[in-house]
Amino acid sequence: MPMASSDKQTGKNRAFKQSLGHAWDGLRALFHYERNFRKHLAVGSLAIIAGLILRLTLNEWLWLVLAIFLVLIAETLNTIVEAVVDLVVGQTYHDLAKRAKDVAAGGVLMAAIFAVIVGALVMLPALGRWF
Numbered sequence: 001m002p003m004a005s006s007d008k009q010t011g012k013n014r015a016f017k018q019s020l021g022h023a024w025d026g027l028r029a030l031f032h033y034e035r036n037f038r039k040h041l042a043v044g045s046l047a048i049i050a051g052l053i054l055r056l057t058l059n060e061w062l063w064l065v066l067a068i069f070l071v072l073i074a075e076t077l078n079t080i081v082e083a084v085v086d087l088v089v090g091q092t093y094h095d096l097a098k099r100a101k102d103v104a105a106g107g108v109l110m111a112a113i114f115a116v117i118v119g120a121l122v123m124l125p126a127l128g129r130w131f
């Protein structure tokens with residue numbers, strides 16, 4: 001059952017290019033609809049610019065990039081949870097809906113705390129070398 005009527009696909013992708021196209025659609029949806037994703041992307045981009053200016057070492061780059069991607073991936077998972085919960089319960093209040101959304105938000109918070117710690121551990125010594 002690869003296609004529903006009106007050309008909207010509901011079945012499996014048949015080619016890698018098709019899978020890649022849907023993944024790209026997902027990234028575009030994150031960027032367009034998720035304000036927090038855009039914010040995290042902006043902060044990550046600023047950290048990369050700071051890293052370029054401060055000439056980070058390879059090791060420092062690895063930690064920084066890991067922290068940035070962890071936050072973006074956590075935000076992605078949070079978005080998935082919100083979408084699926086809304087799909088299932090709509091506007092109805094449900095304790096499990098609250099738990100799922102709160103836990104997903106907690107995941108983003110953990111990743112953000114990790115990023116702040118990594119940012120401080122990487123940027124402070126790099127700033128010290130700069131001055």
Ligand SMILES: Nc1ncnc2c1ncn2[C@@H]1O[C@H](COP(=O)(O)OP(=O)(O)OP(=O)(O)O)[C@@H](O)[C@H]1O
Pocket residue numbers: 036078082089090091092093094095097098101102105
């Ligand atoms: N259907 C629901 N049932 C119970 N609680 C809900 C429900 N929908 C949302 N909530 C509560 O409201 C909070 C905010 O939900 P919402 O879907 O608005 O997320 P959000 O604030 O838009 O998240 P983000 O800031 O990551 O986009 C949830 O963390 C949860 O505590």
